Amino acid sequence: MNILTIEDPIEYQMPGASQVEVNEKKGLTFAKALRSFVRQDPDVILVGEIRDLETGQIAIQSALTGHLVFSTLHTNDAPSTVTRLVDLGVEPFLVASSVICVVAQRLTRRICKECKQPYVPDARELKGFDLTLADLPDGHLYHGRGCEACFKTGYTGRTAIHEIMPINETIKQQIVEKVPAGEIKRIAVTQGGLRTLRMDGIKKSLQGLTTLAEIATITQRDTF
8 A cells, every 4th residue: 555645744654655855945845745655556545734825625536536535623622624725715516526534633631540439510510511410420530639650630641522524415415505514514513424523522531531620621511
């Protein structure tokens, strides 16, 4: 399998992949590297980031011609990714035809295993997440009380929360019609089974991996 990457910078060596690093001073940009990539008949192309229209257009065309393309964009959530591509200047019908799935993620601090302990949250804390005590496994949540291992913070390490949005036929039509990201998100949740970043964060809090307070700081309240 022929795997080509263009990155800025290369942070990890990937065995079996041909990795290229962006060099703006020498004129090697994401777009120029992508143009060269498609002439080498790659099976998979990894683009570090889509920052402009030119890179977006070449990535889209590469996907439409049978290449599997992975890339990143800076957006608040998964539905905003498709509208971001349109804002860059990519035609909506091209976005709808080429994008098959969008994944958004956030890193959150993980509760320290050394000082992890159960506690019963008050109603005010739960109300902000539309939860009640009946929703809590065994009637409690977890937090870290603070110890030497976590430098009295209650957290050690990190875990991730994710928002995965497959692009189905309904969402494709929404993209073509230039529907706002908020409406696409509502459709994805109600019809496509999307679990938002906040929903996934709440789930991981109920599993004892992180705290509701941590989720509140890195996600926005879901409004549909």
